[in-house]
Amino acid sequence: MTAALVAVLVVLLLARDAARVDAAALRPTLSQGQSLRANDKLVSANGTFFLGFFSPRGGDPGQRYLGVMYARAAEQTVPWVANRDAPVSAASAYSATVTADGELWVLEGDRVVWRTNKFLSSSSPRQNVTLTLLDSGNLVLSSGGGGSALWQSFDHPADTLIHGMRIAVNTRFTSWRSPGDPGTGHFTLGVDPLGSGQLYVWESHNGTNTTLWRSGQWTGSKFAGFWSNQVGDFKPSVEENFGIYYTFNDSSLLHRFLLHPNGTQTYYKLRNDTGEWETVWSQTTFLCEAYNMCGANAECTAGDNGQAVCSCLKVNPRFELFDVKLIGENWVLTSKDPCFRLLPLN
Known part of the structure; x- marks a missing residue:
């Protein structure tokens, strides 16, 4: 050749x-x-x-x-x-x-x-x-x-919210199974199906859903539970037969809102100079932030060791607390409504 x-x-x-x-x-x-x-x-x-x-x-x-x-x-x-x-x-x-x-x-x-x-x-x-x-x-x-x-x-989203995406009652974001496994995980982010307009994170195990976190009410500019005003721009809307939904309108395509495999959330922006992701906002992992941590008629405060301390509301008439046990890192209350009213309502 x-x-x-x-x-x-x-x-x-x-x-x-x-x-x-x-x-x-x-x-x-x-x-x-x-x-x-x-x-x-x-x-x-x-x-x-x-x-x-x-x-x-x-x-x-x-x-x-x-x-x-x-x-x-x-x-x-x-x-x-x-x-x-x-x-x-x-x-x-x-x-x-x-x-x-x-x-x-x-x-x-x-x-x-x-x-x-x-x-x-x-x-x-x-x-x-x-x-x-x-x-x-x-x-x-x-x-x-x-x-x-x-x-x-x-x-048909996965675990990440980016500019132009909707989050709604019928559009749910689901975490990865683990950081190395993108399979469908145990945590889901969506809009409250009962119509409160709040964002919720649910944990699912064996077909049972448990509320893990909620965003707080919409204040007109952000969700009450987001301490930072830098968490993008959620635009609320309502459509017939669709209900309440929010469109994530961020000023940059290089921002993302992630639902982690452990159910927590982080808002990131990409640095153009290094290509690294910088954290803008992250959901706190303090135990008192967990939904319904101490049950009805109770409040949650931080103890000296960083653990959650549950106590009944101190009002008049006041409430008292049934037995409380500390198992691992979570408070487990022995009654569905552990704090009860000493004096009945008239």
Whole structure:
């Protein structure tokens, strides 16, 4: 084989690979029939976010997930995961593709491990469907060259709230199972279904939900439980058949509100100079902040050792406290309503 022929073949191979990369890595959009493979990335037009496969830091390197990530962060930061409960094997021929029917599939070989069809309003095939990673970080399936959204990741959040996302009664944010496992965790953030307008965090175990935290009432500019006015801009709205919801309108795309695997929350901003995340606000871990810590008619104060101290309200007529036990780090009261009124109400 002559040197000239070798040079031509090299050029053709590079051109072929460049075309594949251009289709699957440099653009913010995939068309029907196009796929993302192991090392491909779909990059938003502003370069802030990318879609690709990853193994979580501190997790099982043999498991891979499709997720939206921050491109400028120094450490892996994943605000949304597609197949969070169905990882693919890193040793397999895994991919993500926009199908001829207009769905997004995550595949392990030929096996579909995750798909969007269960979220779409119709199962009929669609034409000219594209998958686009918007500048906001929202991953959108749309038809007709950027028409109305058929499906979008913002409607199916994971553990992170970013600019433009809604938090509502029927839109819940769920923590990761652990820092190294994006599977569905035990904690959920959402709007109070009883209509108080507050944000709640619930802990779920064996089908039972327990209230862990609430934000306090909306004051007109922020939630009463957020000590910092820097926690983004929650815009309240009410729609018929939708109820109360809040849109997170932050001035920067490089801010995020995270529900941790332990149920606490932190508001971060990304430093442009270092790519590190800086904490703006974090939910306190003081035990008295736990919802209904001391039960009815009681108050919670900090003891000398940093533990919670429960006592009955000192009012007239005053209340008295039934037996209280300290188990681990949590107060366990022996009665549902441990503080009772000495004198009955008239």
